[in-house]
Amino acid sequence: MTRLKRVAVASPQTRLALARRRTGMRAELPHLAPADAERARRIHHAQLRKALVAVGLLGAMIIGLPLLLAAFPALDEVRVAGVPVSWLAVAVLPYPLLVVLSRWQLHRAERTERGR
């Protein structure tokens, strides 16, 4: 096995920042072509809307489920296959919901990106 030289890996930003610190050079300012800027504005807007809906649903679940369990202590007594329903609501139920939500949001975000 030939022994190669080890190289430190850093992100482009870190490399730029380090180079600038040494040379005192200013970074190049971000710039977008007008056509790109227009398309980016549209995508940004659409993605923001969809992201907020997904985060809103996630919020509704993690705010709503504890509230529901606090409001209906009787759920501790109802049992499915010997397990209290309220336990299942914490230990099992959230996971399929989260998987479905993540798949759904992934598809919507990718569709928006392709510009339909």
Add this chain to the structure above:
Amino acid sequence: MISAAIVVVVLATLLIGARGVVAIRSTSDFLVASRRISPTLNAAAVSGEYLSAASFLGVAGLVVKDGIGALWYPVGFTAGYIAMLALVAAPMRRTGALTVPDFAEARLGSSGLRKLSAVVVLVIATLYLVPQFKAAGLVLTVAGGTPYWVGVVVAGAAVSITLALGGMRAATYVQAFQFGLKMLLFIVPAIWLVLTVSETTRSEALSPVEFTRFERRTPVEFRLDTELTITEPTAVTVAGGQPAVLAPGHYTALAGSEWVFEKGADVPSVAGGFAPGGDGWGRPLLDAGSGYPVLTTWSVLVATVLGTMGLPHIIVRFHTSPDGRGARRTASITVVLLSAFYLFPAVYGLLGTVLLPELFLSGGTDTVVVELPARVDSGWAGTFFTALLTAGAFAAFLATSLGLLLALSGAVSHDLLPGTTVRRLRFTTLLAAAIVVALALPAVHLDVGVLVTSAFAVAASTFCPLLVLGIWWPRLTARGAVVGIVVGLGSSAGVIAIDLFIGAPPGLAALLLGQPALWSVPLAFLTMVLVSLRGRPPAWANAAMLRLHLDETERSAHRE
């Protein structure tokens, strides 16, 4: 056998690491090599890095200690990736930033903000590392019967040696392997436990009764000086002395002493602890003695869900995706992988409550996972599965600690000190490991799960607003970000420090200081927005934000 299992884990990790490093060396550029990695492999790597000792041991321990409500922690740990997927994964990848300090500089062009972010990385990584080392120390204590400090020092040595032998973490394969290993080592023993315990134990686990009487002769080894209150004459052998019957009253069990309670003896009560299975234990909400279960549960969920996106060792993993779309897919698959893993801590927690309830007396509930097999089967099978679980816990500890240590020393040597060399990076890493070992030694009485949550709370109050506003709001200014991070850091880390060192009065104050995320996150967001609105972003800010939303492949040929 148990130490052999740990050695096997470390060696296997090193071996796969070495192979991965060769693969990376042979390609000239790490970033080019990364483009071949599929979202599924990358998601396994993210999960491998993420499933720490807190997930492997801490959650089950908290179930024994605090009740079913502790199962909200893993829900938050998983849901965090949805917030990440929806809000930061793809745009963050497009900045090309490996760390939050990188992102801060790329988006807002302020080197002061970069330094401040590096300080926050330091705080988060330390808060996350200390409980990992604590858990590793405890596991080795249980496995080898050594004092706690030996366990912590050995864990620190294992990390340092792994780092010195070549930073195994460079390869995605290592972390993906780690995930598979942890999954296997957690799930197989869980299934064996469920099948091995008696029918009565299984039904008791589902309808636990309060732990009031020792059902067998039970030795309890106290890790700390513990105040015990005895209400009935109790037959007990204190610290190897003569068997005696203690009269009702207050007693102090000294750290390191072993009390053997006779069968049928009354269970003493412990200051600040509740017997497992008692009132409120079965309620599916987190109370932690504050008296506000819904608010406490919400606060933990806000911290874990919004904090995930700011964890330094996780963000760097997303960079291995070829593009923004790959990063998004990685986050989505990670949700699936974590969901599978987190179905199982409940098994250990419930069985532990029935079979090892006495752990709450000694404050050793974090070890419930590794102590269960021996309790169920005293023969070779028990030892075998103890070895499997110990190895898994150690793998969890190694994966997370190495990632965090590298993130921590990267922040110090890249962002806080001028200039950089590989040699110093390695030196900083070893120094950081030594400091964390020193911090973990007095941390023995802190819960693994709770400390990790404070790391999440700090991330949620500082990096979450910075990333979310930076990616979606063009008007964010560098000054707004700086003030917001300072306020967020003070109201999360500062307040938790007050709670830890001075102690808060019980009730609402304990909740607001111990779990501040519910108010500190909105406060940080609000500060960032208000301060930004008072200033003016530079002319290029709009372009800096918009380009994060353009798909790499569809951007026009015009590039900087």
